[in-house]
Amino acid sequence: MATYDTGSLSARFGRQFVKLILVTTVIFLSLPVLLTFVSSFAAQWVGPLPSGFLTFTNWGDVIGGTGVGADVSVGSSLLYSAGLAVAGVVINICVGVPIAYAVARYDFWGRSWVNVFAILPLAPGIILGIAFLRAYPDLSTSGIALVIGYSLLKAPYMVMAVQSSFQSMELRRIEESSRSLGASWLRTFLTVIVPNAKEGIVAGSIICWTLAAAEFNFSYIVYSRGTPPLSIFLYNNITNASFLNAAAAVSVFFLLIALVTIALQLVGNQAAVRRL
Amino acid sequence: MARISFSEARLVTEGFTLEYYEQLIVDPYYRTIAINTLWFGLATTIVSITIAVPVAHALAKYDLRGESLILTVLSFPNSLPGIVAAFMIIVLFGNTGLITNIVAAFSGRSPIDLAIATSVGGLFFAYLYSMIPRALLLLRGTYAEVNTDAEEAARSLGATPLQTFRYVTLPQIKPGLIGAFVLVFRTALAIFGTILILKSLLVWTLQIDREIAQGFNIAQASAMATIWFGFVFLFTLLALRYTSAEVSL
Numbered sequence: 152m153a154t155y156d157t158g159s160l161s162a163r164f165g166r167q168f169v170k171l172i173l174v175t176t177v178i179f180l181s182l183p184v185l186l187t188f189v190s191s192f193a194a195q196w197v198g199p200l201p202s203g204f205l206t207f208t209n210w211g212d213v214i215g216g217t218g219v220g221a222d223v224s225v226g227s228s229l230l231y232s233a234g235l236a237v238a239g240v241v242i243n244i245c246v247g248v249p250i251a252y253a254v255a256r257y258d259f260w261g262r263s264w265v266n267v268f269a270i271l272p273l274a275p276g277i278i279l280g281i282a283f284l285r286a287y288p289d290l291s292t293s294g295i296a297l298v299i300g301y302s303l304l305k306a307p308y309m310v311m312a313v314q315s316s317f318q319s320m321e322l323r324r325i326e327e328s329s330r331s332l333g334a335s336w337l338r339t340f341l342t343v344i345v346p347n348a349k350e351g352i353v354a355g356s357i358i359c360w361t362l363a364a365a366e367f368n369f370s371y372i373v374y375s376r377g378t379p380p381l382s383i384f385l386y387n388n389i390t391n392a393s394f395l396n397a398a399a400a401v402s403v404f405f406l407l408i409a410l411v412t413i414a415l416q417l418v419g420n421q422a423a424v425r426r427l
Numbered sequence: 428m429a430r431i432s433f434s435e436a437r438l439v440t441e442g443f444t445l446e447y448y449e450q451l452i453v454d455p456y457y458r459t460i461a462i463n464t465l466w467f468g469l470a471t472t473i474v475s476i477t478i479a480v481p482v483a484h485a486l487a488k489y490d491l492r493g494e495s496l497i498l499t500v501l502s503f504p505n506s507l508p509g510i511v512a513a514f515m516i517i518v519l520f521g522n523t524g525l526i527t528n529i530v531a532a533f534s535g536r537s538p539i540d541l542a543i544a545t546s547v548g549g550l551f552f553a554y555l556y557s558m559i560p561r562a563l564l565l566l567r568g569t570y571a572e573v574n575t576d577a578e579e580a581a582r583s584l585g586a587t588p589l590q591t592f593r594y595v596t597l598p599q600i601k602p603g604l605i606g607a608f609v610l611v612f613r614t615a616l617a618i619f620g621t622i623l624i625l626k627s628l629l630v631w632t633l634q635i636d637r638e639i640a641q642g643f644n645i646a647q648a649s650a651m652a653t654i655w656f657g658f659v660f661l662f663t664l665l666a667l668r669y670t671s672a673e674v675s676l
Contacts, residue, residue, distance in 0.1 A: 182519065368632075385511065
């Protein structure tokens with residue numbers, strides 16, 4: 152250790168420099184979040200910093216609805232989005248778990264292709280939205296389109312979470328002992344494999360739910376009338392409402408993410424928390 | 428969707444025409460947009476990876492206080508949609524933005540002149556805001572696999588930290604770098620919410636939206652979407668085939 156050459160420039164300043172970048176990045180990423188949250192309690196923001204603490208008018212406007220501008224309350228949007236996202240997650244569990252299982256357990260032709268397609272979300276929201284508008288014109292104004300779109304867009308996250316859980320299990324051995332004890336294939340899958348992967352499934356569901364509840368691009372293209380999903384509500388607030396109201400609306404969303412992060416930590420899936 | 432883009436009629440899908448693709452190739456307007464999208468995506472990708480590498484390096488190698496808090500903060504923006512990222516940039520660089528006002532206080536100029544949130548510069552930061560965490564996601568995984576023995580050997584043989592990084596660490600994280608490049612570049616091309624709010628540069632996704640919003644020219648929008656899809660698909664495929672990158676989001 153002591154024999155390290157300490158005379159060069161990078162030995163003396165390299166570490167400080169790298170740390171500086173780290174600190175700058177952390178500040179760049181976290182400062183606006185904090186500011187937004189703090190300012191949502193402020194009465195006005197005219198100077199460099201918000202002032203007039205502590206008021207709940209902005210939160211009141213967001214939670215109760217104002218009747219002007221972004222006129223619906225967050226409650227209905229949140230509930231609507233939550234419902235849509237739950238439906239999307241249910242589809243994802245039904246589709247994602249078998250896919251993850253097949254890829255992790257079996258060797259078949261095109262396996263790596265399935266893997267690539269399942270994991271890479273190839274079409275982003277806006278592209279998928281356009282596809283939906285014309286492929287199913289009757290559906291596109293209803294919540295069904297949103298549900299299907301959410302599940303398609305977020306399926307990769309489910310597959311990844313479940314797959315990492317499957318990969319840490321000795322699938323073949325578990326399956327063979329269960330089968331040799333007389334359980335049918337379906338019973339093995341449902342009562343042995345799935346419960347063992349519970350952690351991955353729960354983590355995957357939480358991640359999919361959050362991402363679906365926050366999905367904007369697809370909702371923006373497809374949504375046309377009725378209760379706006381949460382992301383559209385945020386968009387309306389950011390573009391049409393006063394700055395501090397928007398800050399409160401965005402803060403509602405932050406709280407949601409924070410809750411989900413805590414939920415993930417309770418489930419104990421550290422990897423999933425990082426990934427989110 | 429691809430079918431619609433070849434359709435002749437405007438409101439129903441029938442017939443076959445290449446008119447909309449021809450339009451995309453011939454019209455210099457669309458060429459400008461394509462070039463905008465590509466150079467901006469490329470520039471932001473390179474910058475965000477350049478920033479993410481030292482950050483991942485610090486997280487992997489140094490003993491940091493509050494490391495789990497830092498990790499949470501760094502991965503938080505991954506779950507924010509683009510519109511929120513845009514709002515974050517307005518908070519920092521807008522007319523009342525904190526950084527705008529700090530700079531204004533030091534330079535004595537009006538904050539209104541200095542606000543860059545709705546300029547290309549602000550958009551650049553907004554892209555970085557959503558891209559750095561994604562690049563980190565991959566790079567941290569790569570760093571976890573780096574062989575530290577080789578690095579220590581290099582150091583004790585007299586290499587400076589920079590040389591060690593250049594000749595020992597960098598070759599090891601190369602697959603991760605390529606993977607991050609592919610992922611982040613795709614993210615950059617797909618960004619839509621951010622640009623919808625900041626609106627400072629006309630990129631491909633924004634134009635798709637305009638085709639629909641103004642005149643419901645869905646055939647043109649579909650043609651653009653098809654091209655987008657084809658481009659990203661080919662790009663990913665080529666990148667994965669000709670490099671040994673391990674992309675796992």
